[in-house]
Amino acid sequence: MRFALALSLLAALLSGCASNSNRNPDGIWINQVAIDAAVKGGNLRQALLANGPNLEWRVDSKTGQASFSNGFEQSEGKITSAADGKFHIDFYGNFFEDLTIKGDDLIQAASESGPEQRFQQPKDPSPADAPPGSSFEKALYGAYMGGKWKIVDGVGAGSIVQFHPDGSIDGLPGNDRYALCLAGDCAAMSGENDSLWLEKNKQGNAWIFYRKGDQLEILQAVNQAQSDEMPDLHPGARQWLLQRD
Template sequence: MRHALTLSLLAALLGGCASHSPQDYNGIWINQAAIDAAAKGVNLRQALQAKGPALEWKVNVAAAQASYSNGFERAEGRLTMNEKGPWSVTFDGGQNESLSLDGKELVQAASQSGPEQHFQRPKESAPAEAPLGSSFEQALYSAYLGGDWKIEEGPGQGATVHFRANGSVDGLPELDRYALCLAGDCATMTGEYDSLWLERNQQGNPWIFKRDGDTLEIFQAVNQAQPGDMPDLRPGARRWLLERD
């Protein structure tokens, strides 16, 4: 009797692990693998492309909707639920993606848009009214640029710089906000180079940067394009050299 009871309990536990209620899909899921790859201190966009293209999913079971962000565009799809297999997300234009749960991860199956990808719940979600992709962006900013950076060369030499997860920056002279380029037009304009936007009082400019481990170099962005053409930005003179403690 005791043996039979043990087998029954084990079966129940395994069954509980294998099944998920529809509500388990709900909410925000971020591409933690892309963040972990970038945090090693390599080229940012190469790391994201290698683990992308989707960076964040939002699933709304009640509305039968699922949306994802690639760091530049937001795609909104219609969610079809399946009790016995992956859920289907259909987008305008014929794109289809399959979603399933594996333990605590949301799995996007391999498709024409990219390889299989795994997503996790963010440790801290962005406010509900924030655009899709904000939770991924906050987690990335914290992992990629978090900590104390000292200005070794450039204006403000000797000062400590903090890049906040909310996009604010302290310690860079006459600047208060930043944004990393993840994809889209800003990526097209800089080719293989990483770029970020730096501003003060909503007035700013693009800059080229290179991170190698705990060293961060920020260069002026020089436009090599002809007048009227899309900007073709390349690194010019180095403005800052920062080292992370």
């Protein structure tokens, strides 16, 4: 009886290992660890950098292509080998990345470009033809900005604001879209401060923000650069203070 039980357990274990090694890596994988770290509070970009640099992978074994997004740019590579759940990605001679399927995770091995990172498939991915990084942004926006926020101070005090995962806004006076700055030029312009873009009818401006737990403070972004220099944004007067219910 015990021998039979041991054999069944061994078979189940071997079956699990086989299923992991043979699992299809195709699809979108996001850096959920970075999202979880950001949600805990503090500086958004610091949380992403500490758990990055890559935020999303897209793998297509049928075409032999794989790409990643870091919140600012996309790098595309070619799958040069795939065996036992391990995938070697050649970024056209510039550098290489190795991916492994382990359980529910896609693991990017440590390399010259960065430390080991873990990715998971999103519960609600963006369409396949959406821009690179869209699924990560959608998951981040839902977790980091989700819920109902009450305007405690500022224009529209007392109103309820909702930031939706698709980048739309309800209830924030003068705005119908938003975008969080994750990396790139917007990050260079705002320095150590987190920033976001607010707009209405495709016309908008950059703002500095601080998020501490269930409080969100949005301040004017004051440009201290000369007219012929790259903008140098610093926090100005507070425009809104929001509290999440």
